[in-house]
Amino acid sequence: MTTTHLGMPTVASDPHGHLRGTESFPVAAHRALADTQLRQNLGHATRTIRAKRAAVVGEVDDWEELRRAGECLKADVMARLPELLEQLEASVTARGGVVHWARDAEEANRIVVDLVQETGADEVVKVKSMATQETGLNEALGAAGIAALETDLAELIVQLSDDRPSHFLVPAIHRNRSEIRDIFLREMPDVDPDLTDEPRRLAMAARAHLRRKFLSARVGISGANFAVADSGTISVVESEGNGRMCLTLPDTLITVMGVEKIVPTWSDLEVFLQLLPRSSTGERMNPYTSTWSGVTPGDGPQTFHLVLLDNGRSNVLASPDGRQALHCIRCSACLNVCPVYERTGGHAYGSIYPGPIGAVLSPQLTGISGPDDVNASLPYASTLCGACFDACPVRIDIPHLLVQQRAAAVDAHTRPTAQDVAMRAAAAAMATPGRFSLAERVVKLGRLLGRSGRIRSVPGPGAAAWFGARDMPPPPAETFREWWARRERTRRDRT
Amino acid sequence: MTARDEVLARLRAARDAGGSTSPAVPREYRRTGTLPPGSAAAVARLDETLTDYKAAVHRVRTEDEVPGAIAAVLRDAGATSIVVPAGLPAAWLTAYDGEVRTDGPPLSVADLDATDAVVTGGAVAIADTGTFVLDARAPDQGRRAISLVPDHHVCVLRADAVVSSVPEALARLDPDGPLTFVSGPSATSDIELDRVEGVHGPRRLDVVLVGPV
Numbered sequence: 001m002t003t004t005h006l007g008m009p010t011v012a013s014d015p016h017g018h019l020r021g022t023e024s025f026p027v028a029a030h031r032a033l034a035d036t037q038l039r040q041n042l043g044h045a046t047r048t049i050r051a052k053r054a055a056v057v058g059e060v061d062d063w064e065e066l067r068r069a070g071e072c073l074k075a076d077v078m079a080r081l082p083e084l085l086e087q088l089e090a091s092v093t094a095r096g097g098v099v100h101w102a103r104d105a106e107e108a109n110r111i112v113v114d115l116v117q118e119t120g121a122d123e124v125v126k127v128k129s130m131a132t133q134e135t136g137l138n139e140a141l142g143a144a145g146i147a148a149l150e151t152d153l154a155e156l157i158v159q160l161s162d163d164r165p166s167h168f169l170v171p172a173i174h175r176n177r178s179e180i181r182d183i184f185l186r187e188m189p190d191v192d193p194d195l196t197d198e199p200r201r202l203a204m205a206a207r208a209h210l211r212r213k214f215l216s217a218r219v220g221i222s223g224a225n226f227a228v229a230d231s232g233t234i235s236v237v238e239s240e241g242n243g244r245m246c247l248t249l250p251d252t253l254i255t256v257m258g259v260e261k262i263v264p265t266w267s268d269l270e271v272f273l274q275l276l277p278r279s280s281t282g283e284r285m286n287p288y289t290s291t292w293s294g295v296t297p298g299d300g301p302q303t304f305h306l307v308l309l310d311n312g313r314s315n316v317l318a319s320p321d322g323r324q325a326l327h328c329i330r331c332s333a334c335l336n337v338c339p340v341y342e343r344t345g346g347h348a349y350g351s352i353y354p355g356p357i358g359a360v361l362s363p364q365l366t367g368i369s370g371p372d373d374v375n376a377s378l379p380y381a382s383t384l385c386g387a388c389f390d391a392c393p394v395r396i397d398i399p400h401l402l403v404q405q406r407a408a409a410v411d412a413h414t415r416p417t418a419q420d421v422a423m424r425a426a427a428a429a430m431a432t433p434g435r436f437s438l439a440e441r442v443v444k445l446g447r448l449l450g451r452s453g454r455i456r457s458v459p460g461p462g463a464a465a466w467f468g469a470r471d472m473p474p475p476p477a478e479t480f481r482e483w484w485a486r487r488e489r490t491r492r493d494r495t
Numbered sequence: 496m497t498a499r500d501e502v503l504a505r506l507r508a509a510r511d512a513g514g515s516t517s518p519a520v521p522r523e524y525r526r527t528g529t530l531p532p533g534s535a536a537a538v539a540r541l542d543e544t545l546t547d548y549k550a551a552v553h554r555v556r557t558e559d560e561v562p563g564a565i566a567a568v569l570r571d572a573g574a575t576s577i578v579v580p581a582g583l584p585a586a587w588l589t590a591y592d593g594e595v596r597t598d599g600p601p602l603s604v605a606d607l608d609a610t611d612a613v614v615t616g617g618a619v620a621i622a623d624t625g626t627f628v629l630d631a632r633a634p635d636q637g638r639r640a641i642s643l644v645p646d647h648h649v650c651v652l653r654a655d656a657v658v659s660s661v662p663e664a665l666a667r668l669d670p671d672g673p674l675t676f677v678s679g680p681s682a683t684s685d686i687e688l689d690r691v692e693g694v695h696g697p698r699r700l701d702v703v704l705v706g707p708v
């Protein structure tokens with residue numbers, strides 16, 4: 001069995017939580033690339049999901065119009081974020097919820113630990129949430145003697161094997177079915193010893209393992225996919241029903257959400273509830289979406305806390321372009337189409353936000369402390385092929401953001417290399433939307449400028465090791481888009 | 496400075512630095528569906544999409560056929576006890592001979608767990624996606640726990656609750672909720688990203704669809 005355990009402190013010593021690994025992307029990627037099993041697992045899973053997504057997106061004839069609406073809705077939210085948050089606070093409070101504010105991960109964790117301690121519970125059930133992964137809440141609860149039970153199947157796999165999530169949607173995407181069976185056999189005390197690796201049997205084992213916990217849980221902890229400012233409605237999108245269990249059965253519900261998850265009105269959800277399921281699991285609709293507003297007498301938790309988390313988001317908001325990274329609805333489509341992610345997996349990014357969006361979000365959330373900051377290497381975790389933009393349901397121009405952040409890193413250098421200059425030119429070209437292919441050509445210029453035909457000096461710590469590991473001269477002579485177009489032409493000619 | 500004031504102050508400064516002009520939101524996507532609400536075509540499409548995500552669909556022409564359809568489904572599943580919300584039409588259960596537990600006063604979670612099935616109505620259904628929505632405050636749908644804990648859910652949907660698209664459905668719903676959007680039995684994509692049915696929510700889902708066949 002392969003274990004890819006990359007260095008990440010188990011207790012978040014950084015007030016930002018789990019937004020930074022302990023080694024640079026090239027170093028971590030180098031090791032991941034050597035793991036054949038990991039590459040096979042990722043290749044299989046991402047191929048499956050890409051095909052499913054393409055099929056259900058193809059059914060929707062107004063997909064591009066939905067994407068454009070999603071993009072502008074998010075841009076509107078950013079322009080009115082403080083006012084919308086105050087409105088959300090008022091709506092939630094009016095419906096019996098209690099709103100808390102957290103400057104950083106540490107503060108959010110402290111708030112949640114205190115709230116759980118007030119209930120006297122020593123165990124909580126959790127539905128998968130990127131926000132609490134980000135803050136390292138489970139470790140904080142553990143330090144306070146409170147057991148946090150992850151209930152999402154993939155999170156459970158990660159938790160049982162003392163691993164780290166490597167994908168937004170399927171944190172255990174790096175595990176195949178037989179590895180999952182082995183983990184269950186080893187870690188679930190009452191599991192059937194004849195458990196097979198049939199996915200249905202594995203799902204049943206998870207059901208049996210968690211059932212009693214759900215039915216007796218007193219405190220549930222969740223994230224939020226969306227929060228509607230004018231009605232105070234919170235929404236959680238899920239598949240297994242573990243979310244419904246956590247949101248419905250406990251007496252107390254604590255929801256932790258990043259401040260950017262807000263949408264102005266209920267009807268705006270009509271855009272996102274179409275974009276999200278088709279982009280993430282490749283389904284017309286995910287099995288379960290729950291929405292609730294404050295406390296409903298006689299139904300569900302009678303105490304509801306909403307924790308609004310900044311943790312660097314205000315840094316990101318201050319950048320006119322960079323704030324696009326806050327538009328992300330965590331569908332993971334950009335991960336699934338990324339040729340780099342597909343080969344390295346999520347752990348190599350260090351931060352709990354992997355893939356193309358992680359590469360532009362994490363460094364902005366933490367800020368870059370200097371050339372040795374491991375997050376400074378993340379904007380280089382890309383071939384700039386543009387597939388992430390095409391897949392993104394809210395049209396985040398990730399390639400543009402990547403180039404921009406590389407350029408920002410370059411500005412810190414005293415003597416620019418040929419590649420630096422090309423990167424800056426590319427950033428300028430990409431400032432105008434629609435000129436991306438021109439920018440791609442400029443990046444290739446960097447290749448011409450390189451003295452030996454190989455790029456020897458790439459800004460960003462250890463980047464050369466990354467390129468070395470991939471054993472190819474980047475940027476490629478042919479961009480991904482050109483390659484794709486050529487491949488499509490060849491395929492058409494053949495049929 | 497409280498955390499609230501500090502976060503809001505930071506966000507205000509950042510927003511002003513990054514730009515505070517709101518773009519107009521283009522609403523060029525379809526806000527009315529391709530199939531008329533309640534039409535035979537919408538009902539037929541819902542049948543297809545529900546079936547595609549492994550719900551078993553039972554079509555009946557009129558309300559009179561509902562009791563027979565419910566009883567047949569429960570018999571097939573071997574359900575000897577069911578829970579129903581207090582406002583479920585009593586006529587729907589006239590052909591069922593098992594034990595009926597009405598959720599009023601509320602049953603305990605342990606009682607729900609010891610009940611074979613739940614029968615509810617639905618607020619609205621979306622043909623394009625194979626979804627129905629339960630409104631916890633509707634008398635024939637009931638609080639969320641009753642349609643969650645039993646392992647088998649039978650939902651009765653009338654044609655007039657069927658719309659084509661997500662925007663049409665949201666327009667009919669009250670955001671004060673609680674609402675549960677259900678699209679097939681519980682499932683997971685967490686093992687190699689393939690969909691497998693049957694995790695924590697009801698593993699069996701039957702939909703009795705009342706309307707033009």
Ligand code: SF4
Nearest residue numbers: 328329331332334392
């Ligand atoms: S950046 Fe776009 S594609 Fe990537 S996870 Fe976020 S919303 Fe999805």
